[in-house]
Amino acid sequence: MHISQKTVDTEEIELDLFLQAIHLKYGYDFRNYNKAHLRRRINQRLQLSGLKTISELQNRVLWEKEFFQTLIQDLSITVTEMFRDPEFYAAFRKKVIPDLKTYAHIKVWHAGCSTGEEVYSFAILLKEEGILSKTRIYATDINKNALATAKQGIYSSKEMEQYTRNYMEAGGAGKLSDYYTSKYGSVLFDQSLVKNVVFADHNLVTDGVFAEINLVFCRNVLIYFDKFLQNKVLTLFSNSLTKRGFLCLGTKESLQFSEEEANYSDIDKKMKIYRKLTGSL
Amino acid sequence: MTPAIVIGASSGGMEAIRQVLSGLPDKFEVPVLIVLHIGSNNINHYLSLLGSNIGFRVKEAGEKEAIESSTVYFAPPNYHLQVEANFTFSLSIDAKVNYSRPSIDVLFETAAWTYKEKLIGVLLTGSNSDGASGLKAIKEYGGTTIVENPASAYTNTMPLAAIDASTPDYVLDLKDIAQKITELCAGN
Numbered sequence: 001m002h003i004s005q006k007t008v009d010t011e012e013i014e015l016d017l018f019l020q021a022i023h024l025k026y027g028y029d030f031r032n033y034n035k036a037h038l039r040r041r042i043n044q045r046l047q048l049s050g051l052k053t054i055s056e057l058q059n060r061v062l063w064e065k066e067f068f069q070t071l072i073q074d075l076s077i078t079v080t081e082m083f084r085d086p087e088f089y090a091a092f093r094k095k096v097i098p099d100l101k102t103y104a105h106i107k108v109w110h111a112g113c114s115t116g117e118e119v120y121s122f123a124i125l126l127k128e129e130g131i132l133s134k135t136r137i138y139a140t141d142i143n144k145n146a147l148a149t150a151k152q153g154i155y156s157s158k159e160m161e162q163y164t165r166n167y168m169e170a171g172g173a174g175k176l177s178d179y180y181t182s183k184y185g186s187v188l189f190d191q192s193l194v195k196n197v198v199f200a201d202h203n204l205v206t207d208g209v210f211a212e213i214n215l216v217f218c219r220n221v222l223i224y225f226d227k228f229l230q231n232k233v234l235t236l237f238s239n240s241l242t243k244r245g246f247l248c249l250g251t252k253e254s255l256q257f258s259e260e261e262a263n264y265s266d267i268d269k270k271m272k273i274y275r276k277l278t279g280s281l
Numbered sequence: 282m283t284p285a286i287v288i289g290a291s292s293g294g295m296e297a298i299r300q301v302l303s304g305l306p307d308k309f310e311v312p313v314l315i316v317l318h319i320g321s322n323n324i325n326h327y328l329s330l331l332g333s334n335i336g337f338r339v340k341e342a343g344e345k346e347a348i349e350s351s352t353v354y355f356a357p358p359n360y361h362l363q364v365e366a367n368f369t370f371s372l373s374i375d376a377k378v379n380y381s382r383p384s385i386d387v388l389f390e391t392a393a394w395t396y397k398e399k400l401i402g403v404l405l406t407g408s409n410s411d412g413a414s415g416l417k418a419i420k421e422y423g424g425t426t427i428v429e430n431p432a433s434a435y436t437n438t439m440p441l442a443a444i445d446a447s448t449p450d451y452v453l454d455l456k457d458i459a460q461k462i463t464e465l466c467a468g469n
Contacts, residue, residue: 011394012366034371036363036391041375079374223344223360223372252344252360252372 014054015039021058026068028142029205030075032229041074076143077224081159082117082176084219085251086169089125091271093171096246097129100214106135109213109240111204111233112221113139116150117163120179121170122217123193128173132196138210140202147199153189157182204233209240216241220250234260238276247274283350284311284399285364286462287392289385289415291318291407293435295327297455298405299334302353304459307336310350311466314342314392316385318407319358328355342370356383363391379411389415398423401465403458404449405429407439417447425465427451427458 015038019031030038042054051057060067083089100106113119119139126132141147160176167176180187204221216237222230237247238260247255247264249272255261264274290297294317302313317324324341331353332339342354348368356362360372361383378384389402389412402419404412406429416426428449431437443449451461 034363034365034373036365036371036394037373037375039394040363040387040390077375079376220374223374227345252357254344 011039011054014058015042018042018054018058018061021062022068022071025062027206028072028203032205032226032232033075033224034226037224038075045071045074072143073145076114076141076146077112077221078114078143078146080114080117080220081166082163083121083166083170083172084118085271086166086171088219088248088251088271088273089121089170091268091273092248093125093129095267096215096273097125097131099246100131100135101129103214104134106131106214107210107212108135108137108215108217109210109237110137110139111202111216111218111237113141113147113150113199114143115146115155116153116199117155118217118219119150119197120153120189120193121167123197124167124172124176124179125170127193132193135196137194137197138200138213139197140200142201142203144201147201151194151199153191153194154186155189157185157187160187204236205229209236211240212242213240213245214242215246215248217248219248220253222253223250231259234258238263241276243276243278245276247276248272249274284401284466285348285392285396286311286313286401286403286466287389287419288313288315288403288405289317289389289407289412289439290315290405291381291385291409291411291436291439293406294318297429297435299331300455301403301405301459301462302331302335302339304456304463305335306463309337309463309466312348312350313353314348314362314364314388315353316356316362316383316388318381318383318385318409318411322358324355324358342372344370344372346370356388358383361387363387364395365391366395368395379409381409381411385412386415386418390418393418393422393424396422396424400424401427401462403427403429403462404439404443405455405458406435406437408436409438410442412439413442413446416443416449420447420450425450427453427461429458430454 023029164176180189267273267275328339338352341357363371365371378386402416419426426449428440428443430452431440433454434440
């Protein structure tokens with residue numbers, strides 16, 4: 001089958017209308033997400049539902065509330081792992097922890113925490129450095145199902161081999177298995193790790209700032225946004241951070257060429273750890 | 282709209298890609314976008330080696346980077362590489378596709394949406410079936426497809442899977458692929 005130029009452009013129109021419809025009906029705004037990513041996810045849903053066009057999908061989403069819940073799962077970002085990019089955690093231990101140790105209280109915003117693997121990773125790191133008890137972590141996501149998994153801290157034991165390797169490369173001080181118990185192919189992470197964690201539903205696109213945050217942790221979320229939305233979210237982070245607050249992005253993300261670039265200094269260029277300058281607002 | 286070339290390769294791919302790129306003329310301007318299955322291994326050494334042997338720029342594709350002529354882009358390890366409608370790259374850490382991240386299908390499919398009939402898709406050696414549905418998408422959107430001859434490929438699983446999924450425009454020995462790409466681009 002040969003799809004003519006005309007049909008292809010129709011797909012782009014359909015996608016724009018679809019995102020507009022979701023925004024009007026449900027308040028979720030995906031209009032400034034990367035389109036290639038959305039189209040891949042939506043095409044998968046079309047195949048699974050036996051639908052041919054995005055217009056047909058739009059019809060179902062508008063009239064069936066339950067179907068929208070399925071779609072939200074499709075469109076949100078749920079792939080994560082413990083100690084993803086171990087080099088980042090190693091750099092964080094070396095270059096950020098010494099400063100955090102001098103604080104009386106630490107407030108962390110973990111934005112886009114998904115199913116929580118990196119929340120537990122981060123809590124383990126803080127515990128080993130002796131500062132977990134004075135830290136409060138706000139772990140947020142738009143996906144309520146993912147947040148429910150994060151709260152439970154139950155993951156498949158299949159992944160533990162890889163996570164243990166990551167943990168060790170990240171400079172772990174003990175054994176990862178010290179922090180979980182295994183049962184029936186699953187592992188349950190020690191719930192005392194998340195005693196000071198508040199898991200909350202928060203939408204980076206439409207919701208507001210958190211106050212007086214010392215560290216924003218948002219890795220591999222911005223890559224899904226277009227330039228406009230990236231700038232908007234980076235401004236949200238700047239407005240949430242205290243002076244001299246830290247910002248951690250994914251290793252392929254950057255403040256470079258963003259509107260916030262001038263407000264930060266580099267703590268680790270390669271691992272994308274930044275610090276807000278004293279003079280900035 | 283300017284054309285583009287996408288190339289996918291898996292096991293045996295480092296050498297196969299080197300052969301194709303070094304067979305292109307030095308003045309070759311069409312951007313080349315490549316997924317080489319390398320897992321999460323660092324590819325900087327391979328890229329700098331490759332860059333010193335051919336006449337155009339070789340680099341890892343950056344997040345939001347605009348696709349430019351006379352440049353060869355490789356997907357970064359452990360990220361999917363996607364082409365956006367405004368001819369920039371986007372990256373994703375979505376689940377593996379065909380057990381692969383980066384996945385050839387993801388690049389081929391998203392490039393087909395943007396470049397349509399101006400896209401040339403090339404699938405080389407490999408021991409899985411990644412790229413087969415991507416190549417099919419390229420054909421559906423009017424592009425041209427080339428598959429390495431399975432009879433002479435280092436590993437034939439990937440070429441065979443692609444030929445099974447859609448009929449490629451050309452099935453060629455590795456040594457003849459650069460020449461065909463050059464011809465197709467000259468005719469554009």
